[in-house]
Amino acid sequence: MPITALIVDDSSVMRKIVERSLRQAGLELSKVFEAGNGAEALSVLLGDKVDLILCDINMPVMDGLEFVKQLAGVENAKGTPVVMITTEGSEAHVVQALSAGARGYIRKPFTPEQVKEQVIPVLGGKS
């Protein structure tokens, strides 16, 4: 089943790579939204609902952890799984992200297989 995704990263190159990795992981994407930081991502979610959010941590304006915390108050994001994709690989960062509400965590550099392992379970059969 095709899904919609929101990819949040301040690097446009990384957004393209994440989208390609999702497709390589076997996901059919009907629409992909992009945002360069957490604040832009919140704006996207004011008008659109997505099935999956992939989010970097270190970004300007609003970082990924703050974005995930603020999602709780966004009607369009209720129940939408968030998977963090970041260079921050310490256990403390993983715990912070999962405590904030993220459902998965992928460390850069990554393979499409690692993306698949984290993303498929959180989609709950939507894929």
Added chain:
Amino acid sequence: MSSSKELLAAGGTQEGWAPLLELALREVFELMLGSQLTLPTNAAEEMPKEVTAMVGLAGKLCGLVGVHCSGKCAALMTSKMLGVPLDKVGADMSDALGEISNMVAGNFKNKISGLGDGCMLSPPTVITGTDYSMYSLADSPALEIRVMFENMLIVISLQIHS
């Protein structure tokens, strides 16, 4: 909180980090570009500096990680990373090199025992062109890793400020 000096004392010498830096670099190229790096055959080849991507380290470990290569090499790295033909690589090159330096630095710091979350990365900076000189507050000589990517030299440097 430990300083760079204490980390060096606990982990041996700065040279002891060279294998970790090289491993971090190789993993980025294998996983993100699908490329195996090889060893250089000409040890005297001058460090390329047409493109230099840098990421700062701050906290328990202070310093600078740099990726230095030729423009042709940077374009090919971008092409492989994005999976696009070489002639389609344009404005993405600086962004791609910044991300590569960011991943090398992040992967490297994640491999240092005892560092935990006590080291932060700066946003990447990318310099293109050769007519520049760089001054660093680092108080020890830069550690350099030399590797070949598709027969082109890439130098990774690590400067530590203890």
